[in-house]
């Protein structure tokens with residue numbers, strides 16, 4: 421994608437648009453001085469999109485039509501690497517999110533995104549699966565998975581499964597692995613089962629704050645029926661919402677990502693030796709960069725006898741995005757029309773170049789995204805994609 425001109429002339433600012441963006445995202449975008457530092461670290465930098473410097477200029481100048489017409493608005497994954505380096509502390513992902521919200525007030529999203537939104541509203545999950553089947557994954561776990569409604573008592577861990585672990589075939593495998601780990605720990609835990617519905621943080625980041633707020637209201641009401649010490653989830657986006665957004669909406673909990681919960685219990689896990697493999701770890705943007713957790717997943721990998729953890733060049737705070745954040749998991753057809761290579765494919769090449777035999781992940785979007793990328797880049801048989809829960813389960817059974 422080439423951007424021949426940054427700002428179209430003559431400039432006709434829409435001051436009302438600037439006001440509406442400011443109401444939704446704050447006014448940090450007005451402080452942008454076009455240094456371009458953000459565009460250098462954006463995962464799309466090498467694809468010539470101009471993200472996000474160009475979009476910040478369009479926002480700052482109130483060029484509503486140009487900003488809303490920019491494909492970049494829907495290519496951005498809200499990964500946050502740009503904001504990490506911005507010398508003016510511009511909330512770039514927040515400004516992109518706000519512009520998407522204003523876009524949706526008057527225009528239609530891509531067909532893929534519209535379907536995900538509609539599925540979430542109608543079925544409580546973006547995959548369009550039956551809400552009644554949300555707990556079906558528990559049947560194949562090989563251990564009992566307690567459900568809160570049937571227990572009638574407080575538990576230590578309320579496990580919020582989220583949609584991809586509940587419904588996606590590769591997510592179900594990770595969820596069942598997690599259940600076996602909890603059983604091995606003798607954990608006092610339960611799931612919400614069919615009472616759970618999508619947290620919809622990715623829908624919010626894609627501009628659908630209404631769906632997010634409706635889902636949050638329902639989930640907070642459901643969680644309010646039960647007593648639990650901590651809320652644990654495998655989804656970094658749900659973790660982000662529970663930790664940073666639910667308190668403002670009346671839901672305050674002790675929240676942990678599943679890697680944080682398990683890392684505290686490494687001494688209680690009787691981990692056996694698995695075959696020797698070099699493993700690299702992909703930091704999920706909404707666990708690492710957005711919420712500061714880089715160590716727990718690494719501690720778990722390092723605790724498994726036989727695995728050697730190696731790092732890719734892009735890791736920790738400078739981790740590379742998988743391409744699925746900010747609602748992009750459902751918008752890949754649109755994005756593929758506007759960029760030359762998927763971010764998941766770039767990341768798989770980086771893992772292979774680092775010498776990894778296993779790409780370890782801990783975000784429910786990532787196993788299938790990266791497995792597709794392993795195939796499309798021709799690395800089948802060379803790189804395996806495994807959730808950390810699957811690696812631990814394998815080690816417990818070794």
Ligand code: SF4
Pocket residue numbers: 451452453454455456457458459472473476505506507508509510512
């Ligand atoms: S790094 Fe910050 S100040 Fe520099 S162009 Fe990007 S948004 Fe603007």
Ligand code: SF4
Pocket residue numbers: 461462463464471472495496497498499500501502503512513741
């Ligand atoms: S949030 Fe990530 S994808 Fe979006 S502009 Fe910033 S660095 Fe690029």
